[in-house]
Amino acid sequence: MSFVGTANAEWALNMPRGITDLSVETYNIHMMIFWWCVAIGIIVFGVMIVSLFRHRKSQGVKPATFSHSTTAEVIWTAIPIVILMLIAIPVAETMIKLEDSRDPDMSIVVTGYQWKWHYKYQDEGIDFYSSLARPSLLARRKESGIDPNTVDNYLRDVDRPLVVPRGAKVRLLLTSNDVVHSWYVPELAIKKDTIPGIINEAWFNAKEVGTYRGQCAELCGKDHGYMPIVVEVIEPEAYKAWVDARKDGAPQVASSK
């Protein structure tokens, strides 16, 4: 099997840090709780493992007879409460920021369809559908005879990506035309359900140009696995040119492909 010449995301073990301030904060929260868990795990499993080796019948030990200790129980009720408070405070601070979608630089209406996305730029008068790119579409069929490893960004590529400028506060207004979907791009730390009859809000301010990929995260029927999301973050001047080109009735294919 050859991987030469294919553009595919790298193998990853951990959550991406992402490209917004809040995605980095989210990553830090994730790692903070992870390390708390590691510390607690070392203590609890450590004590347990010591016990498993030392307190065996085969070592000739006589079992102790204690069956409670109020002091110990108070301590191991109180310490977790303190740890939880230490965790909860920074987490709550981030939550407040996540919900603050005031004063956006631009707004995009995201509508989920079975099984594609529709993007409508509120002020620019641009709107288009975004569906699974054709090479993936051909390869995804059962018995297609196409090795997915030979397809660029298999199942993570679209015909028309969402294009946004770097350094702008972009507000997403999310809804659905049919069933519940969920708009999920890990590098933006956004996962927000699109629900018929309801308009949800999310926002991001991308700090780095690049192409960021995600996909629908809420089961939405047979092609749930086939509605990817691609966000292209480009420099503000390039974005302006892109908008102008679209207004001039240029072909409905976005961006630099």
Place this chain on the structure above:
Amino acid sequence: MSTTVADLHDHHDDHGPAKGIGRWLFSTNHKDIGTMYLVFSLTMFFIGGAMALVIRSELAIPGLQFVHPEFFNSMTTMHALIMVFGAVMPAFVGLANWMIPLMIGAPDMALPRMNNWSFWILPVAFGILLSTLFMPGGAPASGWTMYPPLVLQTGNAFPFLIFSVHLMGISSIMGAINVIVTIINMRAPDMSLLKMPMFVWTWLITAYLLIAVMPVLAGAVTMLLTDQFFGTSFFLAAGGGDPVMFQHIFWFFGHPEVYIMILPAFGVVSEIIPTFSRKKLFGHDSMVYAASSIAFLSFIVWAHHMFTVGMPLTGQMFFMFATMLIAVPTGVKIFNWVATMWRGAMTFETPMLFSLAFVFLFTIGGFSGLMLAAAPADIQYHDTYFVVAHFHYVLVPGSIFAIMAGVYYWLPKWTGHMYNETRGKLHFWLSTIFVNLTFFPMHFLGLAGMPRRIPDYSTQFTDFNTVASIGAIGFGLSQLIFVWVLVTAYRGEKALDRVWEGSHGLEWTVPSPAPYHTFETPPIARIANEAFE
């Protein structure tokens, strides 16, 4: 006249089971019904497991090899429904049926005919559910969570899905009523509530949870039914309804439901660890309070399953803090188990091995649970394989390992013979290795951004999916050893009445195998336990 009086006073001690199929169809005996529950559960475990293997086979490498996406979705949906309602819950009801009367010194369950009925509803419910696999439009494919509007796109299977869920609920509610009435009314005269064994305690709490939330599920699915067929718009935005309301109602049932599947597991493990540590359970009363606190908190955390639906900030905060609080009583339980082992004199028979793995691996599931509680991080984890890893850690090496521990622990009491310890240990080690091989890599997949419930994936997810699939096949095959142990269980050496050296409790005062009728005269729990000191 005198003969009638004599008949009335006739002793029933010697009456064995009825002959033939009637013994099972019309049984009102808690032991027979317990056995039927356990056999049914094992059957469903294999059917649900086969579906898991379809899922893992399809996901072993990228591209579609075996099934179409719609059938894949049916498999994830049916796997979950069958494992939750068909395997885990009936297994615990089976253990409850067998052991609660023996542990509290009761002659049978309080409501034996209802007991028969609550069991026999189950094969009907799952017969209906499984029959949907052959219906036009296929089996339900909207996930076990049945979120509208997607669930309303189900084909002919839709009303059958609803009806089978109703039946499962009725069965669970009747089982729960039976457990509560038995425990409250039929304990040995000197067994106060706080002297009850932990398994009995956790089941009492579980039964209350069941009665509280199964009707909520029934209400939710009934509203789906009327939305589909009778023109209502509970969950349809076009008619003024709210799709998110279903999610709130579902998880108001669904979160207590997950504790319904773990509290009896806590009980089983709390019986086994003291036995093989040869030491009393540490902090019995605080274990009771911890289980009760978990049960109470389970009612006020449901929306942590919904951090991405767009809730007000204050709502998110409330559900996040309440969820984090669960770590406190859960921690107390884990610390108490470790303290029970501490300075004990441990031996490592199969039930103990499964219980120790339970403590280790359930704790790992608890850690990922704590991570999931933090709303901003949950936005990243939600609906990815991280969640799949989390709930499989608490359900497979959690609930299911506890069930297996319980079966090995009480099997000699049921059959009168020791099972084959070598095979039991082989089953344990293979299960433990493969369960980790299956579910641990899923953490990485989720963090890297692979959503759940997808039949095919982008190629960067290949390696860990392949590992998970190999693990799943290994885990599935390992369970055949379990069947082998069970089938040959009657061949081992004769079991003592008190099967395990360190065990306490009334169930070890009756002969092995337990006679068809036990405790026709209420025992004195204190005297029985003093005999074991």
